[in-house]
Amino acid sequence: MAKRFSAETYVEGILARDRVMLSRAITLIESKLPSDHDLAQQVINAVLPHxxxxxxxxxxxxxxxxxxxxxxxxxxxxxxxxxxxxxxxxxxxxxxxxxxxxxxxxxxxxxxxxxxxxxxxxxxxxxxxxxxxxxxxxxxxxxxxxxxxxxxxxxxxxxxxxxxxxxxxxxxxxxxxxxxxxxxxxxxxxxxxxxxxxxxxxxxxxxxxxxxxxxxxxxxxxxxxxxxxxxxxxxxxxxxxxxxxxxxxxxxxxxxxxxxxxxxGYFDKKRRNQNLQWMYEAIRQGLEENFYAHQKVKEQLPGIAEQVKEGKKSAFAAAAELLRLV
Amino acid sequence: MAKRFSAETYVEGILARDRVMLSRAITLIESKLPSDHDLAQQVINAVLPHxxxxxxxxxxxxxxxxxxxxxxxxxxxxxxxxxxxxxxxxxxxxxxxxxxxxxxxxxxxxxxxxxxxxxxxxxxxxxxxxxxxxxxxxxxxxxxxxxxxxxxxxxxxxxxxxxxxxxxxxxxxxxxxxxxxxxxxxxxxxxxxxxxxxxxxxxxxxxxxxxxxxxxxxxxxxxxxxxxxxxxxxxxxxxxxxxxxxxxxxxxxxxxxxxxxxxxGYFDKKRRNQNLQWMYEAIRQGLEENFYAHQKVKEQLPGIAEQVKEGKKSAFAAAAELLRLV
Known part of the structure; x- marks a missing residue:
């Protein structure tokens, strides 16, 4: 695992315009390790006002x-x-x-x-x-x-x-x-x-x-x-x-x-809407990630999708069937 | 509640090109009553090959x-x-x-x-x-x-x-x-x-x-x-x-x-893709409906959304917070 610092260290480095610490913080938020997620979010929320x-x-x-x-x-x-x-x-x-x-x-x-x-x-x-x-x-x-x-x-x-x-x-x-x-x-x-x-x-x-x-x-x-x-x-x-x-x-x-x-006023409005849009998008991503990672869904999705493509099962019946699995 | 028939009656009527029964079947699939959903899906799946x-x-x-x-x-x-x-x-x-x-x-x-x-x-x-x-x-x-x-x-x-x-x-x-x-x-x-x-x-x-x-x-x-x-x-x-x-x-x-x-081959490919696209769309809708209908989400969403809009909380931290509620 790559070297990690405390949230404060990242935040102080970023605000001090330390490029090396900025790079390291970006590596942190790019990390796919679940253990890095909380730390990354702490850093982001702390620098957000800046x-x-x-x-x-x-x-x-x-x-x-x-x-x-x-x-x-x-x-x-x-x-x-x-x-x-x-x-x-x-x-x-x-x-x-x-x-x-x-x-x-x-x-x-x-x-x-x-x-x-x-x-x-x-x-x-x-x-x-x-x-x-x-x-x-x-x-x-x-x-x-x-x-x-x-x-x-x-x-x-x-x-x-x-x-x-x-x-x-x-x-x-x-x-x-x-x-x-x-x-x-x-x-x-x-x-x-x-x-x-x-x-x-x-x-x-x-x-x-x-x-x-x-x-x-x-x-x-x-x-x-x-x-x-x-x-x-x-x-x-x-x-x-x-x-x-x-x-x-x-x-x-x-x-x-x-x-x-x-x-x-369009500039501010657009940014506020972008913020909100990203929240809803992140929720959607989270919901779908959890759903498609579910074991039963993984097992049954390919067969059901094939039936839908071929017009043998309606899209909505298939969705309902899959949603009932979780 | 409006009059309902058996799935067979709807299906036979539709295939016999009975306009009145077609209208009634459309009313059935437009119904928001949960009790109508299964019946509607039965009718749709039965006529799908036609x-x-x-x-x-x-x-x-x-x-x-x-x-x-x-x-x-x-x-x-x-x-x-x-x-x-x-x-x-x-x-x-x-x-x-x-x-x-x-x-x-x-x-x-x-x-x-x-x-x-x-x-x-x-x-x-x-x-x-x-x-x-x-x-x-x-x-x-x-x-x-x-x-x-x-x-x-x-x-x-x-x-x-x-x-x-x-x-x-x-x-x-x-x-x-x-x-x-x-x-x-x-x-x-x-x-x-x-x-x-x-x-x-x-x-x-x-x-x-x-x-x-x-x-x-x-x-x-x-x-x-x-x-x-x-x-x-x-x-x-x-x-x-x-x-x-x-x-x-x-x-x-x-x-x-x-x-x-x-x-x-584009015609068939497009229809097959449309079928699949509607299935994934229906899954997404189902996941989001369930999520946003959740009591805790309903309570906390407005406050969190406001913080996101104002740039006080990152979109992803907010999403994670809300996803943890369900």
């Missing part, structure tokens, strides 16, 4: 869109030009399968990874999507308590993890490639509608014209969407991580969004 | 789009031109609040309501969204067993009910008005992405040009979406219930969709 003071930015896009390069450039911009302290987290439930992680290879963010104002944490390994999102959400709290005032949560635009990230951030940025068509196939339906802004990446060299055309096309398409409850109309811009262009426009967009939503 | 042989079409659109008029016209087209036996169901969780129902006023579908080849059933009253969707899904099974081979499930394009309908139909049709802008505001984000086809309604008289322009605009916007797993590219068409135009094009689109998805 959390919340960051802008939480979700960033997604298909592989190949240049996500790491963008985060490297944008992160350095936030630190150097906006004076931010930046934490970069990742939600990548696939990392459990490959054993790697989208942020595991830190060399992909060479400058950020050695910047004392940045803290990079790969996606926790060996966890389900539910487990990863839980850890990441709690990691946001720890990072904020440790003084990080810009949190970037990175995810791959190919699955359910975007919905989870969307539910834990203030602002959701979708990275897209110009040239649309095939590249779009990888983005799951619904993700575009979650975006507060779209940035067309790699708008440099011969790509600039194509990127600007894509910007116009997406901006026009976004007008077809219903307006969000925030009163915000998603914006599309172009950027180049290579040439360091367009980063200020993206930050400007985020700043405008924050100003609008903080003024009209 | 169900499944219809095309299930979900139809949504904001109030004012002309949904009832469209279903009246399209329904009569399906019966007269395509030889279908049509059941029209509704999912309208708001009806519990008004006490009415979007299909309660049957005079809105004058011709259909007296057509012997049509069966119209309003949204069940006094139920939660979960309850309404459950009843509606089970009603589909009963209607199919009674020989209806086209099922239309109507819903209002303003809330979560579309997701529920989308999960119980083969084909999802979104009705839109030309002139976009304000009318769109009522459509919830994400609904457009669920559509297998969009029909621009009221394309008659002075509206035709505007409707055709809207068609081009939406068709172009839909190309920006990622392709669905079905391999189907959503189609946009215009129609007029008043002038009875465009109805054949919409049916043609549905027929093309069916041909494609039945050939590539």
């Amino acid at each position: 959390a919340g003071g960051s802008v939480r930015i979700g960033i997604t896009g298909v592989p190949g869109v240049g996500k790491s390069t963008f985060i490297e450039s944008f992160g350095n911009y936030l630190i150097q030009e906006q004076g931010k302290k930046l934490a970069v987290l990742a939600i990548d439930p696939t990392s459990q399968r490959t054993g790697g992680s989208i942020l595991g290879d830190k060399t992909r963010m060479e400058l950020l990874s050695i910047n004392p104002q940045a803290f990079i944490r790969p996606s926790p390994a060996g966890k389900s999507l539910g487990g990863v999102t839980r850890s990441t959400r709690e990691t946001i709290i720890l990072c904020e308590a440790a003084g990080f005032d810009a949190i970037v949560v990175e995810t791959v635009g190919v699955g359910q993890s975007e919905t989870a990230v969307h539910a834990m951030v203030d602002f959701f940025l979708l990275l897209m490639l110009a040239g649309a068509g095939d590249e779009l196939q990888g983005i799951k339906r619904g993700i575009m509608e979650m975006a507060d802004a779209i940035a067309i990446t790699k708008a440099d060299g011969a790509n600039i014209t194509k990127a600007k055309a894509a910007r116009a096309e997406y901006q026009s398409a976004l007008h077809l969407y219903p307006m969000s409850h925030s009163g915000w109309l998603p914006k599309v811009s172009v950027c180049s991580a290579l040439e360091q262009t367009g980063l200020d426009t993206i930050w400007q967009t985020i700043a405008e969004y924050l100003q609008l939503t903080q003024q009209n | 169900a499944g042989g219809s095309v299930r079409i979900g139809i949504t659109g904001v109030p004012g789009v002309g949904k009832s008029t469209f279903i009246e016209s399209f329904g009569n087209y399906l019966i007269q031109e395509q030889g279908k036996k049509l059941a029209v169901l509704a999912i309208d969780p708001t009806s519990q609040r008004t006490g009415g129902s979007i299909l309660g006023d049957k005079t809105r579908m004058e011709l259909l309501s007296i057509n012997p080849q049509a069966f119209i059933r309003p949204s069940p009253a006094g139920k939660s969204l979960g309850g309404v969707t459950r009843s509606t899904r089970e009603t589909i099974i009963l209607c199919e067993a009674a020989g209806f081979d086209a099922i239309v499930v109507e819903t209002v394009g303003v809330g979560q009910s579309e997701t529920a309908v989308h999960a119980m139909v083969d084909f999802f049709l979104l009705l839109m008005l030309a002139g976009a802008g304000d009318e769109l505001q009522g459509i919830k984000r994400g609904i457009m992405e669920m559509a297998d086809a969009i029909a621009i309604t009221k394309a008659d008289g002075a509206n035709i040009t505007k409707a055709k322009a809207a068609r081009a605009e939406y068709q172009s916007a839909l190309h920006l979406y990622p392709m669905s797993h079905s391999g189907w590219l959503p189609k946009v068409s215009v129609c007029s219930a008043l002038e009875q135009t465009g109805l054949d094009t919409i049916w043609q689109t549905i027929a093309e969709y069916l041909q494609l998805t039945q050939q590539n």
Whole structure:
């Protein structure tokens, strides 16, 4: 078992902005050992009053869109030009399968990874999507308590993890490639509608014209969407991580969004609702974990599920039958 | 208590295509009396082998789009031109609040309501969204067993009910008005992405040009979406219930969709997955109903939820605390 400290030691370390202790506390909350759970919750609850003071930015896009390069450039911009302290987290439930992680290879963010104002944490390994999102959400709290005032949560635009990230951030940025068509196939339906802004990446060299055309096309398409409850109309811009262009426009967009939503109350309302949503989600997860771990359910579920799939038993009769087992 | 029959009587009546017995069986499955549940499940399981042989079409659109008029016209087209036996169901969780129902006023579908080849059933009253969707899904099974081979499930394009309908139909049709802008505001984000086809309604008289322009605009916007797993590219068409135009094009689109998805296996796969999805959903509902009905949970939830909203307690600590109560 890894070394553990008292809750006070973790809390003091985090509040003193000790990066090593922050890392250790994150390892604690990522732990699957039941004996670590109570300690982790003590730490989280103790630092909670010191959390919340960051802008939480979700960033997604298909592989190949240049996500790491963008985060490297944008992160350095936030630190150097906006004076931010930046934490970069990742939600990548696939990392459990490959054993790697989208942020595991830190060399992909060479400058950020050695910047004392940045803290990079790969996606926790060996966890389900539910487990990863839980850890990441709690990691946001720890990072904020440790003084990080810009949190970037990175995810791959190919699955359910975007919905989870969307539910834990203030602002959701979708990275897209110009040239649309095939590249779009990888983005799951619904993700575009979650975006507060779209940035067309790699708008440099011969790509600039194509990127600007894509910007116009997406901006026009976004007008077809219903307006969000925030009163915000998603914006599309172009950027180049290579040439360091367009980063200020993206930050400007985020700043405008924050100003609008903080003024009209949407920002606070969304965060409060997110908190509540996570509680109900955690309850649901807990109920289902207990149910599906039940011995009789484990034994009978496969056969009953097969009957339901084949239309031989109604879904509700099957559910009632299984619920009676526990 | 309403009159009840034996399971055999209901089943025989349904299979004999007795509309009165079909109605009574639907009333039975809509019943909230625990004593009716077992009987209802017996009936459903007995008719299940006779169900499944219809095309299930979900139809949504904001109030004012002309949904009832469209279903009246399209329904009569399906019966007269395509030889279908049509059941029209509704999912309208708001009806519990008004006490009415979007299909309660049957005079809105004058011709259909007296057509012997049509069966119209309003949204069940006094139920939660979960309850309404459950009843509606089970009603589909009963209607199919009674020989209806086209099922239309109507819903209002303003809330979560579309997701529920989308999960119980083969084909999802979104009705839109030309002139976009304000009318769109009522459509919830994400609904457009669920559509297998969009029909621009009221394309008659002075509206035709505007409707055709809207068609081009939406068709172009839909190309920006990622392709669905079905391999189907959503189609946009215009129609007029008043002038009875465009109805054949919409049916043609549905027929093309069916041909494609039945050939590539997506149709069956989707139905099997829907069955399974409803079982897991029913389990989740059952677990949560039991949990939130627990006395201690009822007592402590409000206070704990408030602390979570205010950021005074972490979502996961709160969930763990509540889960320990049962």
